[in-house]
Amino acid sequence: xxxxxxxxxxxxxxxxxxxxxxxxxCFFAVMMFYKKPITVLINSLPLLLPGxxxxxxxxxxxxxxxxxxxxxxxxxxxxxxxxxxxxISLLTKLNSEGRSPLxxxxxxVGNVARPLRDSALIKVSGGGFLQSGDNFAKEIEITPLGRYxxxxxxxxxx
Numbered sequence: 001x002x003x004x005x006x007x008x009x010x011x012x013x014x015x016x017x018x019x020x021x022x023x024x025x026c027f028f029a030v031m032m033f034y035k036k037p038i039t040v041l042i043n044s045l046p047l048l049l050p051g052x053x054x055x056x057x058x059x060x061x062x063x064x065x066x067x068x069x070x071x072x073x074x075x076x077x078x079x080x081x082x083x084x085x086x087x088i089s090l091l092t093k094l095n096s097e098g099r100s101p102l103x104x105x106x107x108x109v110g111n112v113a114r115p116l117r118d119s120a121l122i123k124v125s126g127g128g129f130l131q132s133g134d135n136f137a138k139e140i141e142i143t144p145l146g147r148y149x150x151x152x153x154x155x156x157x158x
Contacts, residue, residue, distance in 0.1 A: 077119035094142035095150045121146035
């Protein structure tokens with residue numbers, strides 16, 4: 001009877017050690033192998049929940065915007081149109097070169113550059129405006145949002 005009691009206690013102790021030692025080792029091994037997918041999932045989880053918001057600070061004013069509203073704002077800034085291949089090529093060029101001289105053609109500015117500027121994908125550097133006149137912008141550069149569009153477009157095309 002005494003031997004049976006010790007066997008039961010020993011088996012319980014071994015089971016306890018199994019839970020305490022083996023499962024954490026397995027958990028950390030899985031975490032090491034799948035670290036990147038798990039990190040991406042955890043970081044994007046708040047964005048997947050209904051009613052998710054992004055906190056923005058623009059010109060010193062902080063506010064939260066629901067993701068669908070932000071998406072709709074960017075789409076409307078593009079005039080409700082999809083981004084054109086000419087606009088994508090301009091964004092790609094700006095992403096690789098940094099600042100770039102602005103082509104002075106009014107058709108180019110109106111159809112390519114201005115919608116990108118209105119959508120906050122590019123910005124005028126060094127002052128000036130995207131219109132004819134004495135104060136015509138000389139250079140443009142890509143914004144962080146524009147860089148994101150370039151990266152995501154490259155992922156989808158490959």
